[in-house]
Amino acid sequence: ILAAAGADGGLAPALREAFGDAVPDAAAVLDSVLDVLGLPGSDLLSGERDVADLSPGGYLFYDSTKALPRSRFRDDIVVLGVPLTEMCNREYTDARQRQLLKNIMYVGALTALLDMDLAVPEKLIADQYRGKDKLIGPNVQALKLGYDYAKANLPCPIGLRIERADGVGDMIFANGNDAAGLGAVYGGATVVGWYPITPSTSVIESFSSYCRKLRTDPETGQAKYAIVQAEDELAAIGMVIGASWNGARAFTATSGPGVSLMQEFFGLAYFAEVPAVLVNVQRGGPSTGMPTRTQQSDLLACAYASHGDTKHVMLFPEDAYESFTFTAQAFDLAERLQTPVFVMLDLDIGMNERLCKPFDWDDSRRYDRGKVMSAEDLDAGKTFGRYLDVDGDGIPYRTIPATHPTKGAFFSRGTTRNAYAKYSETGADYVYNMERLRRKFETAKTLVPAPILTAAAKSTRYGVLYYGSTSPAMAEAFALLAKDGVQVDMMRVRGFPFAAEIEDFVANHDVVYVVEQNESGQLRTLLINEGEIDPKRLTREEMSVPARMMAIADIFEALTAVDRPYKKGKTLSEAIKIMGFMRKDQHIDADLFALFLRSGVYRDYAERYMPRELIDDVDITAYL
Numbered sequence: 001i002l003a004a005a006g007a008d009g010g011l012a013p014a015l016r017e018a019f020g021d022a023v024p025d026a027a028a029v030l031d032s033v034l035d036v037l038g039l040p041g042s043d044l045l046s047g048e049r050d051v052a053d054l055s056p057g058g059y060l061f062y063d064s065t066k067a068l069p070r071s072r073f074r075d076d077i078v079v080l081g082v083p084l085t086e087m088c089n090r091e092y093t094d095a096r097q098r099q100l101l102k103n104i105m106y107v108g109a110l111t112a113l114l115d116m117d118l119a120v121p122e123k124l125i126a127d128q129y130r131g132k133d134k135l136i137g138p139n140v141q142a143l144k145l146g147y148d149y150a151k152a153n154l155p156c157p158i159g160l161r162i163e164r165a166d167g168v169g170d171m172i173f174a175n176g177n178d179a180a181g182l183g184a185v186y187g188g189a190t191v192v193g194w195y196p197i198t199p200s201t202s203v204i205e206s207f208s209s210y211c212r213k214l215r216t217d218p219e220t221g222q223a224k225y226a227i228v229q230a231e232d233e234l235a236a237i238g239m240v241i242g243a244s245w246n247g248a249r250a251f252t253a254t255s256g257p258g259v260s261l262m263q264e265f266f267g268l269a270y271f272a273e274v275p276a277v278l279v280n281v282q283r284g285g286p287s288t289g290m291p292t293r294t295q296q297s298d299l300l301a302c303a304y305a306s307h308g309d310t311k312h313v314m315l316f317p318e319d320a321y322e323s324f325t326f327t328a329q330a331f332d333l334a335e336r337l338q339t340p341v342f343v344m345l346d347l348d349i350g351m352n353e354r355l356c357k358p359f360d361w362d363d364s365r366r367y368d369r370g371k372v373m374s375a376e377d378l379d380a381g382k383t384f385g386r387y388l389d390v391d392g393d394g395i396p397y398r399t400i401p402a403t404h405p406t407k408g409a410f411f412s413r414g415t416t417r418n419a420y421a422k423y424s425e426t427g428a429d430y431v432y433n434m435e436r437l438r439r440k441f442e443t444a445k446t447l448v449p450a451p452i453l454t455a456a457a458k459s460t461r462y463g464v465l466y467y468g469s470t471s472p473a474m475a476e477a478f479a480l481l482a483k484d485g486v487q488v489d490m491m492r493v494r495g496f497p498f499a500a501e502i503e504d505f506v507a508n509h510d511v512v513y514v515v516e517q518n519e520s521g522q523l524r525t526l527l528i529n530e531g532e533i534d535p536k537r538l539t540r541e542e543m544s545v546p547a548r549m550m551a552i553a554d555i556f557e558a559l560t561a562v563d564r565p566y567k568k569g570k571t572l573s574e575a576i577k578i579m580g581f582m583r584k585d586q587h588i589d590a591d592l593f594a595l596f597l598r599s600g601v602y603r604d605y606a607e608r609y610m611p612r613e614l615i616d617d618v619d620i621t622a623y624l
Contacts, residue, residue, distance in 0.1 A: 051077070059158060061110070063102075080154055082109050087145060092138075101142035108146025115157035117164075118147055172358050174320035176349035177253075179359070180279050181206025183327030184251055185214055188367050189277070191250035192227045193239025195258065198291040199347040200281035203253035233261040237276070241265055244275045245412055247400040249331045249367075251277035256285045256298050259305065266340055267306025268414045270437075273387070273396070275334035275341075275370075278302075279327060282346040294347035296468055299522035302342045303496060309434065313444050314342045314496040318471040321356040322494075323349060326449065328361075332368040337444055338398060346517075348469040371397040378407040386421040387433060394440030441497055448495025451502055454478060460487035461590070463509035465502070467493040467523060470515050496526065503531050510590055534586060548589040552596055555579060555588065560610050571614045572606050580623045594624050 054060060056076040062068070064081025073079050084105050088098040104125075111121055122140055129135040150156055180203050184192075194204045208227055215225045226243075230236035236252050243250035254262070259280060269276045284290030285297045302314055313333060315326040323345055330341040373384055378399070386409050387396050396419075399408030409421065418429045466474045474490060481488050491505045506512050506527070514524040528535050559578060562569035570578070576597070583593045596602055597620040606615045 048072070059160065061106070061113075078158070080113065080158075082106070082146065082149055082154070084146070087149065088142075091142075091145065097138065101138060104139050104142040105146035105149075108143040108148075109150040109154070110146075111143070112147045112150035112156045113154060113158050114160060114162045116162050118144070168355060170358055171355045173353045174356055174359075175202075175351055175353050176317065176320045176323035176345045177202040177281060177351060178206040179320040179323040180253070180327040180343065180345060180350070181208075182210050182359070183324040184277075184279075184331075185210045186324075186361055187277075187328035187331035188249040189251050189331060190215070190225045191240070191243040191248045192225075192252060193230050193236040193243070193250065194227070194252045195230050195233045195236045195254070197233075197255050197258050199283055199351050200253040200255050200258075200279065202351070203279050203281065233258040234265060237262040237265045237278070240276050240278075241269050241274050244269075244334070245272075245401070249275075249277075249335070251279065251331070253279040253281065255281050255283050255291075256301065257288065259298055259301050263306045266312065267308060267310050269340045270306065270310045270312065271308075272412045272414050273338040273398070274412065275331075275338055277327070277330045277334050277341050277343065279343045279345060281350040282344065292347070294469065294517070296344075296346055296470075296517040296522070298344070299496075299516075299518075299526060300520075302344065303526060305340075309437075311437075311441055311497075312340050312342055313337065313448060314344050315449060316344050316467040316494050316496075317349065318468055318492065318494075319349060319354050319356040321359060324359045326494075329449070333444075333447055336368050336370040336395070336447065337440060338370060338395060339440070339444075344468065346469050354472075371395055373397050373399050373403070373408065375404045375407075378404045384408060385419040387417060387436070388419040389436045389439070392439065393443045394436045394438070395443065396436075445497045445499055448497065448499070450499055451494055451505075452492045453501075453505070454490040454492070456487035456489050457482065458487045460489055461510040462487070463489045463491065463505055463512045464515055465491055465493055465505070465512060465523065465527070466515040470517060474515060493523065496530075498527065498531050502527070503533060506531070506533050510586065548592050552579070552588050552592055555582065556596075556602065556605070560606065560614065562611060562614070569610070569614055571616050572602070572610065573616050573618045576602065576618050576620070576623065583623065597623060 051060060051073060054074070054077050057078075059078045059080060060073065061080045061082070063084040065083040065085035067081065070079075082105070084102045085098075087105060088102045092098050092101060107121055108118075110116075111118055121143055125139045125143065126136055129139065177200070184203075184207050189207070192204055192207060196204075204227065211223070211225045211227070216223055228236075228239055230239060233254060236254075236258075240250040240252050259278075262278075268274070280298055280302060282295055282298045284293040284295040289295075289297075299314070303312055304310060305312055315330060315333075317323045317326045323343070327343050330343050334341040373382060378384060383390075384397060384399065384407065386398065389396060401408075401410050413421065413423070415423055416425055416430050416433065418424045418426075419432065424430075464474065471492060474492075478488065478490055489505070489509065491502065493502060514521060514527065516523045527533050556575060556579065559570045559575040560572070579588065579593065582588045583590050602618075603615075
């Protein structure tokens with residue numbers, strides 16, 4: 001299309017001169033057209049944004065085959081040019097090799113610039129292409145070409161260095177999407193209904209890859225799993241719910257837009273009480289948002305997915321290790337609780353390789369199928385009520401369809417019903433079901449992964465709650481604050497509904513910061529909604545210092561005023577005592593209240609505006 005447009009625009013001679021009889025790709029044609037028109041190339045358009053984003057003193061590495069004038073760059077950055085395209089065209093004749101090996105040349109140049117041992121990337125290439133030996137030679141050659149060019153023409157090494165270290169120990173490099181796919185295999189999943197969406201697609205690709213190795217009969221070659229790409233997201237989650245109802249362990253993977261489209265079936269699974277697992281690899285929203293950027297954007301969308309009083313279980317892994325373990329655990333939780341379970345990854349965890357603990361698995365572990373009645377139970381005369389709570393935990397017994405030829409459940413319904421699954425719109429039956437579902441959610445608090453506390457070296461008023469992919473940054477922040485003598489307790493939230501320890505953590509600190517990667521403070525909202533936590537404990541920093549000072553002044557003036565017809569003025573000690581209780585209950589700023597007392601401002605005000613008979617002695621040490 002671009003070539004035709006260029007010809008129509010009178011650029012055919014220039015294009016023939018540039019390409020001859022070869023058929024160029026679209027990007028090459030576009031750059032040629034832009035070049036003839038005197039405009040920057042497509043790569044430069046994005047490159048200029050990269051230049052603008054660089055920090056002062058930073059390094060810009062670019063393909064200098066078509067050298068750019070110094071005016072294109074900033075004076076406060078270091079520009080490193082290597083003619084990668086020219087070198088590839090000179091060394092290789094195959095178009096595919098030219099494109100791919102250019103990247104390896106770049107790695108070679110970077111190896112020299114960062115003062116790395118060339119043997120390290122050579123070994124990585126050999127490991128990567130083990131069994132495909134004919135690919136090793138060209139890649140190593142390209143690596144050395146880039147390395148040698150940088151050594152001969154660039155200031156090697158630059159100010160940034162990479163040094164050998166042995167702190168990795170037995171840790172492994174892995175990404176969360178691959179780990180979740182493997183976790184689903186170990187968790188017993190045999191059915192997937194899915195629809196591709198960035199950045200979750202590789203979860204299913206990983207599951208498929210591992211199933212071919214681990215769920216294929218070695219003698220017959222028969223697959224013992226089913227992966228169905230549906231026509232849309234709603235169909236995908238419908239397949240998962242249907243397979244789960246029939247006794248399989250089934251799941252899907254999606255991202256925020258897919259969650260939005262699946263809402264109706266989430267409500268069905270919640271109210272009909274059918275197990276289902278969804279791996280949500282979150283990305284930037286709202287709407288299409290930023291498909292290739294990370295964000296913790298879907299907590300509220302998943303917690304309350306669908307209409308009515310729905311409420312769902314969520315797990316928050318921090319890395320690939322927990323992506324593996326939590327995904328496997330999600331299938332046990334879904335069947336134990338007979339409800340959808342959301343594994344909340346994000347693009348950062350899902351697609352970036354990180355160091356983590358090696359995955360582990362106890363081969364003696366048995367799947368928790370929850371409360372399932374067998375044919376023997378039914379024949380023995382055990383009472384079966386599909387929605388009957390027999391022991392107070394809110395979870396009823398279920399049967400797998402066709403467990404018994406005449407007994408048990410063969411159908412499900414999303415309508416209201418009584419304890420024996422008969423349609424009912426009576427108030428008593430509705431209240432019974434909703435209260436039982438609430439009890440089940442209380443039971444879930446004891447089953448989701450418990451939060452992890454990182455305590456400061458000394459007692460502190462300050463706490464931080466965080467979750468998921470913010471973990472590495474929080475670990476670094478904790479160390480830096482401790483180094484500066486700032487004591488902060490940290491608690492990592494790993495599951496919803498929230499365990500009792502989280503409410504205790506908030507209650508035991510005067511100030512609690514909630515760290516999350518979204519604009520609206522979704523974890524904070526959940527904590528307030530579900531934890532019965534005073535919002536003031538989590539929003540202190542939203543009031544400016546002057547606003548918090550004015551709050552103290554207004555309260556003090558109101559308590560001591562004698563010109564109010566509806567009350568008598570308090571004595572000075574009474575007013576301070578009441579404000580002391582308010583400080584304890586987090587209604588006023590503790591630090592500013594202490595300053596208010598130490599500075600003597602309270603007494604200066606009293607002597608100027610309060611009647612002499614109301615000014616009595618105050619022991620401020622009781623409030624400091």
